[in-house]
Amino acid sequence: MLTRPDLTEAAAPEPAVSLPEIHRSVRIPNAGGWLRRLLAFVGPGYLVAVGYMDPGNWATALAGGSAFGYTLLSVALVSSLMAMLLQALCARIGIVTGRDLAQLCRDRFPRPVNLGLWALAEIAICATDLAELIGTAIALQLLFGIPLLAGVVLTALDALLILWLQNRGVRWLEALVAGLIFMVFGCFAVQLAWANPDWAAVLNGYIPAASILTDQDQLYIAIGILGATVMPHNLYLHTAVVQSRAYGAGTAAKREAIRFASVDSTVALCLALLINSAILITAAAVFHAGGRTEVAEIQDAHALLAPMVGTAAAATLFAVALLLCGINATVTATMAGQVVMEGFLGLRLPPVVRRLVTRLVAIVPAVVVTALYGTSGTAQLLILSQVVLCLQLPFAVVPLMLFASDRRRLGAFTAPRWQLVAGWATTAVVVALNLKLLWDVLTG
Template structure:
């Protein structure tokens, strides 16, 4: 028997066109019920392996070998915890984080949070649009500027897929993620890294804090891994499941959604690690310690690995990551705009607005800089994301800690302790980065 999707309980729901649209088997076994919740985690995970991650991982791996693998690991563990809290909040309250902020904070604070969230989404989209355009150029020879403008078509793709149901969108995203994973699994086999050194790279090194260049890239990796817009998006997409509204059913939904997001983010960690390991094994070990441009990495892979297959797989994986990430960033823009502003638009118009907010600056940047300097722009966009991150994480932790808003579903103490510790670490790293800039 299947539970029927219930009509929205109030005048405002997250992503109304797909809200509670996925049926959950009632009375079925544990595995069938869990599989009904698989999907939102993969929509979130694509933000953790977008072209911005590529830029920071390539720069970090080529310059410092395997040292920054520890940053990728810590960032991913923080992401798993924060996304688990997002799933809890969305399911427990039936509202997304932007709506909950609007409920809790005064209007000036909400307007500031909305503006900061939009800046974060613009930085995200800048990286994704440029990354996708680079992949189109590498694979098909399409000029970079035309490639950026072609990415506007992803808004039509989202509308078409959502018209057929969110499961189609989730299937496309998950399929592209596994394609990326397969590409990099093959590349690792071709690169032949020293696995003992790889494992040692997951142990944190003091040089990350003492070396300014390492710290800059490390914060870029943090910004590329724990994405501000994903915190808003996840609280909304978990509500696409028609779980029961009683306490027991909500607790089950929280458990299944946490499994979903943790598994998806574990896969994202493997992909990000593979990018950094490939850069370290091929470029750093080969004496090319300044490879940061994605185009340079593509050009050097074939001669340094000894086969053109590595370069082709690199470009295919980049295109898959870029397409995936632009889809979810557009959805996040919808959640942020509707949640903070209470602004309702027809789906097609809403997609167009959220896409234009990002594509206009991307076109301008590409027009001004062209191929040169794209790596610096990509890394800078990730540092901007990191600087925006506290303004999403702090409201998330305030809601997760609020018994008034979550009631019996308030996060357990160990999650709150770890969550606040991660928040303090994020703020401290950002303050150190700003101090370094001001001291120059």
């Protein structure tokens, strides 16, 4: 007797997919060599890399370079290596399970725990968006003289840009983000040429120095660099965007997808490392060498660059790079907000509603504080946003490592032992340093 497979399949509906508007929308070519297939996977890593060069990273890099020269370049290198490992694990679990990190938490944890993780993740994403929003507003003020309050309001327009690009396809969004990253890199390449750093000292700066542990001031800024590196929203976002590729269901196809996705994120994070290094090197070559070891604020760096480098274009390029980073970071933070809400709650809102809700939650406190206190208030708001991220980070990294270690769910695709050992060690270091940074901020 013949059966009706369509009715049988309807009785067992497929689980909701992550980011449905882009899910498996990028075809992986069967013909051609490995390079052509690798290029099909290039893109998600750049969406993730944006979070590693946001205004929070700028502040720590400026402070470290101006105060201690090239010494803390080794901290930037180590923190980037840790981030590469965690993002590779994100790609692995997203590809193998077909679920993002938020969905996996909903599948595994009791409802009260799941709701608690969702609330913390939403607060962290709003805090992230808040920091990028303020950074973008500062850039608009530096470049065009737009008042901070008006600049904060103008940043809401990038939600419309995201909607338009996603309707065009995820490759358009990835192309915009990657293009802006390369433009930022170009801005700082010119800055480095003008700053004329001591390249022998730069290379030596990538070798860890004992003074980082013995000097309390160096240790504090080093903790800031490490603590601001791994953003919670990046972990949720990466497990979702890797599923935009239409890789096969077989073992060989998934192994290839894991390998290529890891290459993509690692290369993109190498570029982020170069940009963060360039910020620190510029601060060291211009401010530290010039005796201005106290420069830590973005506005101060912008004001001093032109007279100390000798060309007004240096300050302009600095502000342009900040604006590009701010736009990029708000794009990915908004996408991460969609992943978190849909993944933890299974609640699907129209894209325009999701974008506006995320942006309004971040804009309201920024507008209020900017209107009441001006520049000094926004600086305090930036500090508060980083404290919130420190609080939330353990609640994203620990679940990631639990799922990466889950042999029952991953089976043959469980991460190699060396990755698990390094991943748990990285988790312990990141969490401990973030908690230390949080304690220092709360105790003054």
